[in-house]
Amino acid sequence: MIQVENVSGGYGEKFRMENVSFRVEKGEFFGIIGPNGSGKTTLAKMLSGIIKPERGDIFLKKRNINDFRPKDLAKTIAVLPQIAETSFRFTVRETVALGRYAHQTNIFSMLTKEDDAIIDDVLEYTHMKEYEHKTIDQLSGGEKQRVFLAQALAQEPEVIILDEPTNHLDLAFQKELLDLLKGWTDENKLTVIAIFHDLNIASLYCDRLLLLHEGKVHVCDAPNKVLQQKHILQVYGTEVEHHVHPEIPKLQVVLTPKQKMSQNEQLFTTDQLTFTDEYISFRSPIPLKTLSSSRFGGGSGWFKHFVNRYVAKAFVSQNELNKETKQLLKRLGVEPMDAVVTYTSVDLKHRALEQVQTDQFALFVVVTAGVAHAVDASLGEKHEQEERTEVGTINTWIFIDGKLKDYAFVEAIVTATEAKAKALQVENVKDRLTKTIATGNPTDNILIAATQRGNVIETANSTSRLGAKIGEIVYRLIQKALKQH
Amino acid sequence: MKKLNAYELTRTKLFLFYMLLTLVLAASIIIGVSIGSVNIPVKEVVYIFWSELTGRSVPIEISENHKNIILSIRLPRVVLAGLVGASLAIAGAAFQGLLRNPLADPYTLGVSSGASVGAVMTIFFQIALPFFGNFTLPLLSIIFAFLTMLVVLFFARLLDRSLRVETIILTGIVFSSFLGALISLMIALTGEELRQIIGWLLGSVSMRGWSYVLIILPFFVTGSLLLMMNANELNVMAFGEEHAQHIGVAVKQKKLLIMIAGSILTGAAVAVSGTIGFVGLVIPHFIRFLIGPNHVHLLPASIFVGSSFLIIADLCSRTVISPAELPIGVITALIGAPVFALIMLRQNVKGRK
Numbered sequence: 001m002i003q004v005e006n007v008s009g010g011y012g013e014k015f016r017m018e019n020v021s022f023r024v025e026k027g028e029f030f031g032i033i034g035p036n037g038s039g040k041t042t043l044a045k046m047l048s049g050i051i052k053p054e055r056g057d058i059f060l061k062k063r064n065i066n067d068f069r070p071k072d073l074a075k076t077i078a079v080l081p082q083i084a085e086t087s088f089r090f091t092v093r094e095t096v097a098l099g100r101y102a103h104q105t106n107i108f109s110m111l112t113k114e115d116d117a118i119i120d121d122v123l124e125y126t127h128m129k130e131y132e133h134k135t136i137d138q139l140s141g142g143e144k145q146r147v148f149l150a151q152a153l154a155q156e157p158e159v160i161i162l163d164e165p166t167n168h169l170d171l172a173f174q175k176e177l178l179d180l181l182k183g184w185t186d187e188n189k190l191t192v193i194a195i196f197h198d199l200n201i202a203s204l205y206c207d208r209l210l211l212l213h214e215g216k217v218h219v220c221d222a223p224n225k226v227l228q229q230k231h232i233l234q235v236y237g238t239e240v241e242h243h244v245h246p247e248i249p250k251l252q253v254v255l256t257p258k259q260k261m262s263q264n265e266q267l268f269t270t271d272q273l274t275f276t277d278e279y280i281s282f283r284s285p286i287p288l289k290t291l292s293s294s295r296f297g298g299g300s301g302w303f304k305h306f307v308n309r310y311v312a313k314a315f316v317s318q319n320e321l322n323k324e325t326k327q328l329l330k331r332l333g334v335e336p337m338d339a340v341v342t343y344t345s346v347d348l349k350h351r352a353l354e355q356v357q358t359d360q361f362a363l364f365v366v367v368t369a370g371v372a373h374a375v376d377a378s379l380g381e382k383h384e385q386e387e388r389t390e391v392g393t394i395n396t397w398i399f400i401d402g403k404l405k406d407y408a409f410v411e412a413i414v415t416a417t418e419a420k421a422k423a424l425q426v427e428n429v430k431d432r433l434t435k436t437i438a439t440g441n442p443t444d445n446i447l448i449a450a451t452q453r454g455n456v457i458e459t460a461n462s463t464s465r466l467g468a469k470i471g472e473i474v475y476r477l478i479q480k481a482l483k484q485h
Numbered sequence: 486m487k488k489l490n491a492y493e494l495t496r497t498k499l500f501l502f503y504m505l506l507t508l509v510l511a512a513s514i515i516i517g518v519s520i521g522s523v524n525i526p527v528k529e530v531v532y533i534f535w536s537e538l539t540g541r542s543v544p545i546e547i548s549e550n551h552k553n554i555i556l557s558i559r560l561p562r563v564v565l566a567g568l569v570g571a572s573l574a575i576a577g578a579a580f581q582g583l584l585r586n587p588l589a590d591p592y593t594l595g596v597s598s599g600a601s602v603g604a605v606m607t608i609f610f611q612i613a614l615p616f617f618g619n620f621t622l623p624l625l626s627i628i629f630a631f632l633t634m635l636v637v638l639f640f641a642r643l644l645d646r647s648l649r650v651e652t653i654i655l656t657g658i659v660f661s662s663f664l665g666a667l668i669s670l671m672i673a674l675t676g677e678e679l680r681q682i683i684g685w686l687l688g689s690v691s692m693r694g695w696s697y698v699l700i701i702l703p704f705f706v707t708g709s710l711l712l713m714m715n716a717n718e719l720n721v722m723a724f725g726e727e728h729a730q731h732i733g734v735a736v737k738q739k740k741l742l743i744m745i746a747g748s749i750l751t752g753a754a755v756a757v758s759g760t761i762g763f764v765g766l767v768i769p770h771f772i773r774f775l776i777g778p779n780h781v782h783l784l785p786a787s788i789f790v791g792s793s794f795l796i797i798a799d800l801c802s803r804t805v806i807s808p809a810e811l812p813i814g815v816i817t818a819l820i821g822a823p824v825f826a827l828i829m830l831r832q833n834v835k836g837r838k
Contacts, residue, residue: 045727048730048731049730050727050730050731067736070730070733070734070735070736071733071735072733073733074731074732074733075733077731078731079731079765080726081725081727081731085722085724085725086585086723086724086725087587087588087650088582088585088722088773088778089724089773089777090720090777090778090779091777094720094722094777094779097719098717098724098732099732100720101717101718101721101732101733101734102732104717135777145605147624151732155732155733162710244711378775
């Protein structure tokens with residue numbers, strides 16, 4: 001659709017493009033990113049024909065952009081400006097009607113029936129029909145943006161260029177606007193070229209990204225490749241961390257602010273533990289990065305409060321249980337957002353804990369254990385029809401003062417689980433149905449929480465320093481907890 | 486009270502609006518012709534027009550004297566005032582749209598003063614271009630008007646690339662004062678009376694006759710048509726030149742065309758009447774208040790309202806201290822300057838929000 005070949009130019013010394021080449025395919029959602037002054041706006045102005053390149057060529061549908069007459073160009077490319085101001089109070093409909101300018105042929109520029117139909121269409125599409133007789137100075141920023149989007153669409157363009165389209169918009173309309181545009185590119189009706197300031201939004205919506213650096217193309221590729229740490233460091237001069245979007249396979253970048261943390265203070269002491277018949281709770285002075293299988297605050301997140309709650313009977317629903325847990329947390333003065341809660345059906349007296357301090361990390365493990373419903377995981381299928389009458393749970397909390405890589409969290413879980421299986425084997429715990437050695441209860445929970453300060457711990461596999469300690473302690477504690485009667 | 490913002494312009498409303506404008510203009514002309522040192526009843530005026538237009542006889546007796554006063558003295562004066570008012574108003578509307586500046590008009594931009602320099606030079610140095618004859622006067626005015634506008638805009642752009650409202654007006658006023666002084670100097674050097682200088686600077690449509698009507702008419706028609714053909718371009722350019730280009734306007738050509746048309750209208754008006762201020766400022770604002778800023782209707786409506794306004798202003802100028810006459814510019818400035826201040830105030834209040 002658009003081919004940019006060795007283009008140089010721009011105004012002044014500051015905002016210049018040097019030897020820029022790339023292509024944009026039909027139906028593509030193409031993003032332009034880069035720091036301030038990298039030439040994003042200059043490039044957009046060249047693509048829309050406002051600035052002529054000094055060297056090199058821009059081809060639009062295989063025709064040099066310089067050969068287009070203004071009206072022909074406007075029929076192919078529309079631009080959604082950041083903000084267009086006017087001191088005159090045009091109505092919404094009048095403003096949108098101006099988008100038909102390039103299609104009008106008569107000298108006194110009267111609108112035809114066809115023009116009116118298209119104006120009605122785009123007003124409907126942007127949900128501005130009911131505002132059509134309002135003047136634009138009466139509208140909010142988001143509504144104005146929609147008016148100009150409608151105007152751009154009234155041009156019936158094949159390409160639409162947006163300069164930081166989400167700048168003046170609140171969250172809901174940002175998403176609405178981008179979803180709308182994305183839909184059109186998917187249907188291949190429209191090619192979108194957009195300048196983005198926000199790398200994460202660019203990553204979410206764009207098919208490809210062009211990263212500009214000092215007027216040159218740094219890299220032009222799929223978002224996941226462009227947002228690599230090394231590119232961001234080279235162009236923006238700052239370190240970023242990556243994480244994955246929870247729903248779609250797109251990379252997101254996050255900044256980590258500088259933080260001061262005292263390294264010496266011992267974080268885990270038994271003073272922070274509270275035991276009652278109803279729960280065991282642990283309060284951490286700082287939020288801990290947590291990966292857990294619990295049904296309240298489970299998955300990954302940052303938490304300060306950890307509660308192991310005794311639930312005597314099976315609740316009707318998880319929702320009801322969680323609702324009641326929230327009330328419990330409120331009684332304890334804990335914000336539910338800050339808490340992870342594991343449930344157990346085992347008397348909380350069946351517990352064991354141990355603390356260890358090494359030069360590399362500190363480790364604190366709390367276990368509650370009961371095996372009335374022990375199952376052999378290799379024969380789990382046989383339990384499908386089983387009526388659960390008795391309940392048993394082994395909940396293992398592992399707190400680590402150290403900085404764990406994501407995969408070390410998973411390794412810690414694996415190691416702890418292996419140690420649990422070994423403990424059950426040694427204790428000769430049997431699956432009642434299959435009469436084989438059990439490996440755990442179906443309701444068992446495991447929780448790994450780390451301070452993410454101090455030494456980086458690369459691994460927690462069973463032979464590493466951390467992993468070996470976890471294995472040894474978990475093994476011992478489960479045995480101990482089972483014997484508490 | 487329902488605010489006048491949702492001006493949904495249906496066909497019926499527009500038709501009624503233009504009907505009203507036509508009636509106002511017709512009334513202004515008839516009143517303008519009937520009132521003067523000798524009052525001629527409206528009824529008689531209408532019959533005189535009727536008989537002149539159709540050539541039929543009329544039921545009342547028409548005094549030959551009255552007929553003479555009307556057709557040779559008052560009517561050309563009224564028509565001239567109308568054409569000058571129309572030219573200045575439509576030019577003002579165009580300048581405001583083009584520069585996105587609600588305070589722009591031929592007078593505040595200094596374009597009128599530029600045209601005056603051309604006119605004064607022609608009159609006082611008795612310049613006559615070969616082939617052009619009577620049209621030397623408007624032609625030189627137009628050229629000077631155009632050059633002044635180029636200089637003012639060039640200088641304003643030097644001061645401030647974004648061409649803020651205040652910058653343009655300030656530049657226009659500086660040039661206006663300078664050119665006004667230049668005119669005074671020229672007239673004083675030729676040994677004329679100072680009264681006449683003031684007369685020139687404040688404008689007048691008296692004692693011009695039909696020949697002056699013929700001088701301005703072709704320029705008025707050309708300039709107005711050019712502008713009305715670019716009404717939509719003006720609409721689009723009200724959102725900024727870059728935006729206009731995105732929408733498909735060939736900005737450079739259209740801008741030049743509009744500036745030339747504006748100069749033609751201003752130059753020709755000044756050539757026949759001197760500098761009459763604020764017409765181009767007040768009239769477009771008044772119309773925008775009624776029907777909104779769409780130039781497709783703003784421009785023709787400016788013609789109607791501008792001409793009616795100047796006909797009435799001229800009537801006031803010659804009746805207020807009758808038998809003496811005030812310069813017509815005094816009347817327009819008395820109305821225009823406060824309006825100017827008001828617009829500026831509103832503009833600033835809006836800017837501060």
